[in-house]
Amino acid sequence: MRRYMVAGNWKMNMGPAAGRELAAGVAGMLKGRTLRGDVLVCPPYVSIPAVGEVADGNPVLLGAQNCADQTGGAYTGEVSVGMLKEVGVQYVIIAHSERREYQRETDSQFVSKINLILEAGMKAIFCFGEVLEDRKAGRAEEVVRKQLEGVLPRLENANAYNLVLAYEPVWAIGTGETATPEMAQEIHAASRAIVAELMGAEVAEYLRILYGGSCKPGNARELIGQPDVDGGLIGGAALKPADFVGIIDGAEATLD
Numbered sequence: 001m002r003r004y005m006v007a008g009n010w011k012m013n014m015g016p017a018a019g020r021e022l023a024a025g026v027a028g029m030l031k032g033r034t035l036r037g038d039v040l041v042c043p044p045y046v047s048i049p050a051v052g053e054v055a056d057g058n059p060v061l062l063g064a065q066n067c068a069d070q071t072g073g074a075y076t077g078e079v080s081v082g083m084l085k086e087v088g089v090q091y092v093i094i095a096h097s098e099r100r101e102y103q104r105e106t107d108s109q110f111v112s113k114i115n116l117i118l119e120a121g122m123k124a125i126f127c128f129g130e131v132l133e134d135r136k137a138g139r140a141e142e143v144v145r146k147q148l149e150g151v152l153p154r155l156e157n158a159n160a161y162n163l164v165l166a167y168e169p170v171w172a173i174g175t176g177e178t179a180t181p182e183m184a185q186e187i188h189a190a191s192r193a194i195v196a197e198l199m200g201a202e203v204a205e206y207l208r209i210l211y212g213g214s215c216k217p218g219n220a221r222e223l224i225g226q227p228d229v230d231g232g233l234i235g236g237a238a239l240k241p242a243d244f245v246g247i248i249d250g251a252e253a254t255l256d
């Protein structure tokens with residue numbers, strides 16, 4: 001049985017003060033509850049310490065949205081995995097579609113970053129997913145295969161517990177348009193089969209694959225209830241405590 005994960009990707013929202021308030025809101029709503037899955041928030045770099053103070057001692061894990069592909073030195077504007085570890089980061093999101101698109105990040109960079117994260121004893125969430133054009137042309141699975149094949153075989157110490165995948169159809173991110181549960185399940189099952197080919201059947205069985213793209217309280221239960229969907233990577237709905245906790249409730253409900 002795979003443990004669900006609900007991860008909030010705050011993107012470029014919530015400075016330290018607002019982030020602390022948001023995290024406190026979530027923590028307050030979860031207080032006293034025993035969750036059967038993992039809950040993670042990924043604030044912007046500068047807000048991580050403030051959120052970490054609030055997250056400390058409650059079930060919310062701390063993540064980052066990116067890291068450098070080098071360990072340190074003359075890389076202006078970059079933040080290393082060692083620095084993230086020092087401020088309590090446990091998970092780092094890599095290859096989000098916005099970074100693929102706006103920063104033109106490549107498979108080689110994803111591989112370097114994930115290897116550094118795992119080497120540092122942290123965990124990575126590797127995002128992948130097709131754009132609308134590919135979906136319309138019936139190429140969604142082909143694109144997903146290419147994205148997974150470009151990275152997974154090159155990872156050095158990845159296993160089912162230090163790596164999480166996140167399928168995020170780009171056309172569903174921030175658009176209010178969600179993949180139907182059937183569409184999500186289809187790609188998740190195909191992705192798991194690809195993981196089995198590339199990393200072995202046992203890794204594929206235990207590795208978590210999250211769904212991301214306009215996930216909200218109203219659709220979380222049905223999406224996360226699909227057999228190969230192990231949780232959600234949440235953007236917009238992670239910015240309001242009630243919505244984020246509503247999605248966690250949806251994930252919990254799949255276990256009842």
Ligand code: PGA
Binds near residue numbers: 176235
């Ligand atoms: P969204 O974003 O939930 O706002 O669609 C998801 C993501 O980009 O991770």
